[in-house]
Amino acid sequence: MIITIASGKGGTGKTMVATSLALSLAELMPEQPPLFLDCDVEAPNAHLFLHPTWTEQKDVALLIPSVDEAKCTHCGKCAEICQYHAIAVLGQKTLVFPQLCHGCGSCTALCPEKAITEIPDRMGVIERGPAAAGISFARGVLDVGEPMAVPVIRQLEKWMQPGPGQTVLRDAPPGTSCPVVTAVRGSDYLLLVTEPTPFGLHDLRLAVQVAAELGIPAGVIVNRENGPYMALDEFCAGQRLPVLLRIPFERAIAEGVAQGKTLVDIHPEYGDRFRQMFVQIASLP
């Protein structure tokens, strides 16, 4: 089972929830602790809570075209097919713009002169290793200045195949664009962590649309709850989104998390709450 933790809005507590859920599940299934993927490749930080030891690392590269000018007749077929305009034929020169290239390979396949070869262009790295409580941990890290997070997330997901029956937790990036869709796609359940503010609700609405578009059932965790916020409850009721857990706005939690402690370190009773929540999700038809 794959559960993805997303939010829309940044800073709602995705990683706090994901890491404590992982630790709670490791206790529930000690013979097979979960697989944890930090898919927030622009700013991965779940390792700060789960302390993995990196044992393996792999570069993520896109295959980008390299044009042999001696063979190129400047016919323009490559430029015509490229929907990202990453290759242009300008008079007697064919230019490649690596940062626009999505690595689809169409130009290489269609070149009638076979003048294009593909060369790897590094954009980031994926790494893995065992973490706290026997959790299998992996993350992607996008290189600074690289514009595309999606290939790094895809490679991470491909690299980390779960064992039979192993639960996978994916910590998604904030937002609702391509990297989030890549992290969410293929999940069995989406946990949306929100905060009871107009900002949290605004972005939750967007995240719920992503879930609906991808046809993935979702539930809500309200973090930093500080008294009733009717608009959020009304929205969840209207969308038939179950509110699975409410975490109060509490100084002890804020202080503990700020020191790098997990929620289940700060309040061990959350272990049972996360396990009950998991059982509830896993028993969905």
Added chain:
Amino acid sequence: MKIILTTTSPNIDSEIDPRFGRAAYLLVIDTNTHEWEAQTNPGASAPGGAGIQAAQFAADQQAQAAISGDFGPHAFKALQAAGIAMYLYGDCRMARQAIERYKAGQLQQVGAPTRGDCDSDHHGQGA
């Protein structure tokens, strides 16, 4: 010879459009015969690579010069590769005025991109 100007409407009496890749129209004019043709800019609403697309169009038209208010890093690189000279509108408001100034040699030529790529070259709209 042919030159290309970025304009806000598809005719020679148009106001200039200061953007290159994102301009509404690309006006191609033969400076000898004054025949002109206007084309919807293929990259105006493209998610990325707009400057490259406009430069590709200019190269396909065999233009020798491009006049606009702005040349981003990709557009600059592409136009330079195509051997197309780049000129700035300066304070010109109308396409006709820019053509006259170009012919009189009064427009400033560009030797480097007129803006950086602070958005990591992605989507070409960074200022």
